Amino acid sequence: MRCELCGQDMHEGELGEKAWVCGNKECERSDPMWLSDSEKQISELLTENDEKVKALTTTTVAGMRCEIEFHKVRFMGEGSGTLLFENGERVPFMKSNGAYIFYTIEESMIHALQTNTFLEYIENLRHLSIDRVSEILEPLKKRTTF
Numbered sequence: 001m002r003c004e005l006c007g008q009d010m011h012e013g014e015l016g017e018k019a020w021v022c023g024n025k026e027c028e029r030s031d032p033m034w035l036s037d038s039e040k041q042i043s044e045l046l047t048e049n050d051e052k053v054k055a056l057t058t059t060t061v062a063g064m065r066c067e068i069e070f071h072k073v074r075f076m077g078e079g080s081g082t083l084l085f086e087n088g089e090r091v092p093f094m095k096s097n098g099a100y101i102f103y104t105i106e107e108s109m110i111h112a113l114q115t116n117t118f119l120e121y122i123e124n125l126r127h128l129s130i131d132r133v134s135e136i137l138e139p140l141k142k143r144t145t146f
């Protein structure tokens with residue numbers, strides 16, 4: 001097996017590494033975790049998306065600074081997470097049947113959260129945190145299913 005980039009011999013990688021690793025120390029594929037062009041593209045798109053998510057994570061609700069955190073590993077419904085307010089208050093939420101449910105009994109808070117501005121904001125962030133990430137990872141999943 002010869003390296004596509006430099007033409008040197010490649011050796012088999014260890015478990016968890018790339019199947020083939022280049023023997024030429026000067027070559028980027030001598031890194032056992034080297035990325036192929038499509039993986040590099042995916043990694044760039046994920047970084048770009050991550051920056052958008054980061055920029056939208058903190059906002060102001062009811063005059064308070066609030067951090068919106070989506071659960072990425074295990075989410076309920078069409079997405080769930082927690083709102084973390086600067087006063088330490090935490091409001092869990094989930095999206096179900098197209099609507100957001102915020103778990104708080106504070107009337108004024110519910111009003112502030114159920115405005116179109118905030119709902120559009122959180123929906124955009126949900127899209128970037130969940131749907132967009134799956135879209136970016138889709139080609140990777142296709143390639144690894146045999």
Ligand SMILES: [Zn+2]
Pocket residue numbers: 003004005006007008022023024027028029030
């Ligand atoms: Zn090489």
